[in-house]
Structure formats: C-alpha cells, structure tokens
Amino acid sequence: MNWKAFFTAALMGLAAAGLVPLQRASADPLLERGRYLMEGIVACGNCHTPKAADGTPIADKELAGGFAIDAPIFHAVASNITPDKETGIGNWTDAEIIDAIRNGKRPDGSIIGPPMPIAFYRGMSDSDVKAIVAYLRQVKPVSNKVEKSVYKIPLPEAYGPPVTSVADVPHDDKVAYGAYLATGLGHCMDCHTPLVQGRNDMTRLGAGGNEFGMPDGVVITSANLTPANKNGIVGWTDVQLVTALKSGQRPNGSHIVPLMAFGWYKNINDADYAALVTFLRDLKPVE
Ligand code: HEC
Ligand code: HEC
Incomplete structure (x- = not known):
C-alpha cells in the first residue's frame, strides 16, 4: 500500500467512526450563504416543496412545485424551480432567475402571480439573490410538470420599475x-x-x-x-x-x-x- 492510499484509507476509517468531519459539498462562500438563507429565513421551500399528507416537506422533491394555494381570487400552484430543463428552470440564465425573483417576470415576459411575495423580494440585495441562485443551481433536478395557476384578477403588468441593483x-x-x-x-x-x-x-x-x-x-x-x-x-x-x-x-x-x-x-x-x-x-x- 502506498502512503497516499494508506492515508485515504485511514481517513475514511476515522470519518466512518465520526472523528473527521467529511468535507461539506462546497466551501464556496456564495453557495454557503445561499444554503443558509434557503434553509432558514427565506424558506422558498415552504411554498415550492411539495408536502406529504402530514405536512412535512418531501425531501427528494425539494423545490419541485405542485403545492396549491387557494384564495378567493386565485388557485395558485407553486412552480417547479429545480434545474430540470423540461419542467423546471434549468434553461434559465442567472439573470433570468434573478429577474423572476425580484421583478416577477419570466424569460417569456409573462408575470408571476401571487402569493409569491415579489413586492418584498424586490428589496433582496444583489449578493443575497445571487447566493440563492447558486443554491438553486445545485438542487437535484426533478421532473414534475405542474398545472397552471388560475387568477380571477388581472395580474399587474409589472411590480414597479425594474429592480436592477440593491445594496447589502x-x-x-x-x-x-x-x-x-x-x-x-x-x-x-x-x-x-x-x-x-x-x-x-x-x-x-x-x-x-x-x-x-x-x-x-x-x-x-x-x-x-x-x-x-x-x-x-x-x-x-x-x-x-x-x-x-x-x-x-x-x-x-x-x-x-x-x-x-x-x-x-x-x-x-x-x-x-x-x-x-x-x-x-x-x-x-x-x-
Ligand atoms: C404565510 C404567512 C406568514 C408568514 C410568511 C409569517 N407569518 Fe407569522 N403568522 C401568520 C399567521 C396566519 C399567524 C397566526 C397563526 C395562528 O393564529 O395560529 C402568525 C403568527 C405569528 C406569531 C404569533 C403571534 C401571537 O401573538 O400569537 C409570531 C410571533 C409571528 N407570526 C411572527 C412572524 C415572523 C417573525 C415571521 C417571519 C420570520 C412570520 N411571522 C412570517 C402568518 C405568517
Ligand atoms: C408564498 C408562497 C411562495 C414563496 C414564499 C415563494 N414562491 Fe415562487 N412562486 C409561488 C407561486 C404560487 C408561483 C406560481 C405563480 C404563477 O403561476 O404565476 C411561483 C413562481 C415562481 C417562479 C416562476 C417559475 C416558473 O417556471 O414559472 C420562480 C422562479 C420562483 N417562484 C422562485 C421562487 C424563489 C427563488 C423563492 C424564494 C426566494 C420563492 N419563489 C418563494 C409561490 C411562492
């Protein structure tokens, strides 16, 4: 056995014994910030991750959409925002995803309706919205075609003048x-x-x-x-x-x-x- 193999084997043994923490999937500070925000205060998953009958989010369907939210003026269905190219947002550029979050506009020009809180996300800083995009990019792609939302009120043409830059x-x-x-x-x-x-x-x-x-x-x-x-x-x-x-x-x-x-x-x-x-x-x- 050469030294490298020995060390690797020894480290793996220690890791299996729980003594050496296995390295996190990424040490990229942008992705770490994105993970912290998405697993905490931002909680896009509270609407975008489908839930089991007991209300717990289904882990292997993270952000795959399909969760319906009803109000007198809408039957809204949260979109699939995993990187799946056919049914999710895998084909969107970073700028297009940022535009969707802060301006409520899809790449095809259509407007994202409530209850997605666009009016609030307009205030999201450039670095935080980029961190969220970094997180979205590494979520597992899930193929899940979601039914269309129905709105009984006309959606606004825009949520305000386009947001281009927000300071931290x-x-x-x-x-x-x-x-x-x-x-x-x-x-x-x-x-x-x-x-x-x-x-x-x-x-x-x-x-x-x-x-x-x-x-x-x-x-x-x-x-x-x-x-x-x-x-x-x-x-x-x-x-x-x-x-x-x-x-x-x-x-x-x-x-x-x-x-x-x-x-x-x-x-x-x-x-x-x-x-x-x-x-x-x-x-x-x-x-
Ligand atoms: C999706 C809508 C929604 C969001 C987002 C939300 N809340 Fe609430 N919150 C509610 C509702 C509805 C109640 C009342 C629930 C009940 O009566 O059991 C509530 C109750 C509370 C209460 C209990 C207050 C009391 O007097 O009993 C606190 C505290 C609170 N929210 C703080 C927050 C904070 C802080 C945040 C953000 C981190 C937040 N909420 C986000 C809808 C929301
Ligand atoms: C309160 C619920 C709610 C929250 C929180 C929420 N969304 Fe949404 N989102 C929706 C709904 C509902 C739709 C579909 C609206 C429609 O059909 O026009 C949507 C649509 C989208 C779309 C458009 C996708 C497409 O293919 O049409 C994107 C992108 C998106 N959300 C990203 C996010 C991100 C990122 C977050 C967190 C920063 C987030 N959403 C938080 C409810 C929510």
Missing part, C-alpha cells in the same frame, strides 16, 4: 438588518401587514389581520405583532419569541398554525434572531 444592508445595524430579514428576505411583513385591495398598507407595518384559508376550511388571521396588541408578543421575553419562531409554540403552550415556516426558521442563527427581535420590538403600535 449592514449586518451590524440591527434594526435595519432585522427589517431586511422581515421584508426582503423573509417576507414576514407580507403576511403580517394589512392588505388593502391586494397591497400591503406599509403605514400599518406588522398590524396583522390578514385572513388565510387553510386546506381544512378553517380561516386563520395573522397576528398583530406591534405593541398595540396587549395579548401579543409584547408580553413575551425575547427567548420566548425566538422559541415560538423556531418551534411554533407560544409561551402559553398553544401552537401557531404551521403556515409559517418553522421547519426552516429553526435554522436561523442567533445573530439574525437578535436583529429580527430588535426590529419586531421596534415596530410602532398599530391597533
């Missing part, structure tokens, strides 16, 4: 970075800010009150996260708030419905939670 938000500015986590990356404020004629009323940021029809026919209302809600998060400690976001369990033991992406939010790191909590505590009271 400094991570050490906790309020600003927390706001970025809750809007551009995590779209918390999409569900938690009142809708007026289909648009979020940003003057009432975080005031809740939006209704969501669940598959079992129950309608739930998003919580008012501002300090005006005396029964809400003002009465929770920071630890209780983070625990609720990671596990879906409120301090009183009740469960928040799994419409929120708890399976993903549990992977958000402490520094990002500190920023998110700072931002939520800073919301102005709105009845």
Whole structure:
C-alpha cells in the first residue's frame, strides 16, 4: 500500500467512526450563504416543496412545485424551480432567475402571480439573490410538470420599475438588518401587514389581520405583532419569541398554525434572531 492510499484509507476509517468531519459539498462562500438563507429565513421551500399528507416537506422533491394555494381570487400552484430543463428552470440564465425573483417576470415576459411575495423580494440585495441562485443551481433536478395557476384578477403588468441593483444592508445595524430579514428576505411583513385591495398598507407595518384559508376550511388571521396588541408578543421575553419562531409554540403552550415556516426558521442563527427581535420590538403600535 502506498502512503497516499494508506492515508485515504485511514481517513475514511476515522470519518466512518465520526472523528473527521467529511468535507461539506462546497466551501464556496456564495453557495454557503445561499444554503443558509434557503434553509432558514427565506424558506422558498415552504411554498415550492411539495408536502406529504402530514405536512412535512418531501425531501427528494425539494423545490419541485405542485403545492396549491387557494384564495378567493386565485388557485395558485407553486412552480417547479429545480434545474430540470423540461419542467423546471434549468434553461434559465442567472439573470433570468434573478429577474423572476425580484421583478416577477419570466424569460417569456409573462408575470408571476401571487402569493409569491415579489413586492418584498424586490428589496433582496444583489449578493443575497445571487447566493440563492447558486443554491438553486445545485438542487437535484426533478421532473414534475405542474398545472397552471388560475387568477380571477388581472395580474399587474409589472411590480414597479425594474429592480436592477440593491445594496447589502449592514449586518451590524440591527434594526435595519432585522427589517431586511422581515421584508426582503423573509417576507414576514407580507403576511403580517394589512392588505388593502391586494397591497400591503406599509403605514400599518406588522398590524396583522390578514385572513388565510387553510386546506381544512378553517380561516386563520395573522397576528398583530406591534405593541398595540396587549395579548401579543409584547408580553413575551425575547427567548420566548425566538422559541415560538423556531418551534411554533407560544409561551402559553398553544401552537401557531404551521403556515409559517418553522421547519426552516429553526435554522436561523442567533445573530439574525437578535436583529429580527430588535426590529419586531421596534415596530410602532398599530391597533
Ligand atoms: C408564498 C408562497 C411562495 C414563496 C414564499 C415563494 N414562491 Fe415562487 N412562486 C409561488 C407561486 C404560487 C408561483 C406560481 C405563480 C404563477 O403561476 O404565476 C411561483 C413562481 C415562481 C417562479 C416562476 C417559475 C416558473 O417556471 O414559472 C420562480 C422562479 C420562483 N417562484 C422562485 C421562487 C424563489 C427563488 C423563492 C424564494 C426566494 C420563492 N419563489 C418563494 C409561490 C411562492
Ligand atoms: C404565510 C404567512 C406568514 C408568514 C410568511 C409569517 N407569518 Fe407569522 N403568522 C401568520 C399567521 C396566519 C399567524 C397566526 C397563526 C395562528 O393564529 O395560529 C402568525 C403568527 C405569528 C406569531 C404569533 C403571534 C401571537 O401573538 O400569537 C409570531 C410571533 C409571528 N407570526 C411572527 C412572524 C415572523 C417573525 C415571521 C417571519 C420570520 C412570520 N411571522 C412570517 C402568518 C405568517
């Protein structure tokens, strides 16, 4: 046995014994950032990964689409965003994928409809959106032809002037970075800010009150996260708030419905939670 083979064999033995961590698939910082975002705050998979009957995402169908979301004005079906060339986005360029995420436009010029939170993703920074594309490129291609969404309202011609460049938000500015986590990356404020004629009323940021029809026919209302809600998060400690976001369990033991992406939010790191909590505590009271 030559030395190289010996070392390889020895290392493999150690790795099998769990002593040497096998190298991660990539040490590319862009892909690592993409992985962190996609497995955490961004959670595209909460809509784009099909779920089993018990609500758990189907691992080998990551981002393969087909999950239907119904509202009075649409029957939306999340697209297959795996790199499959026929049924996914394998033929799109990086710039085309970025255009789809931030401008809601497909390469053929058609508009992506709700509830994909385009209005929020417009605020995603260039480096973060590129990191997400890097992640999307290495997802397993899954052949899954998805039925077309049906909209009872005309879709807008555009979501605003084309977004071409968005600067990074400094991570050490906790309020600003927390706001970025809750809007551009995590779209918390999409569900938690009142809708007026289909648009979020940003003057009432975080005031809740939006209704969501669940598959079992129950309608739930998003919580008012501002300090005006005396029964809400003002009465929770920071630890209780983070625990609720990671596990879906409120301090009183009740469960928040799994419409929120708890399976993903549990992977958000402490520094990002500190920023998110700072931002939520800073919301102005709105009845
Ligand atoms: C709240 C649910 C939701 C979230 C979160 C979401 N999407 Fe979507 N997305 C959809 C729906 C529904 C469609 C299909 C809309 C239509 O038919 O017009 C869609 C369409 C798309 C398309 C168009 C694909 C095609 O072939 O038409 C892309 C690309 C896409 N999403 C990427 C993403 C990425 C990347 C993320 C995370 C950064 C994300 N989406 C987060 C619901 C969502
Ligand atoms: C897809 C829509 C949606 C998204 C995205 C979302 N939420 Fe929620 N959230 C809800 C709904 C609906 C409820 C109320 C659930 C219930 O009554 O069980 C809720 C409940 C909560 C609660 C419990 C509040 C209370 O007073 O009981 C907190 C805290 C919360 N959300 C914070 C967040 C944060 C922070 C984010 C982003 C990281 C987020 N949410 C993203 C829809 C959403």
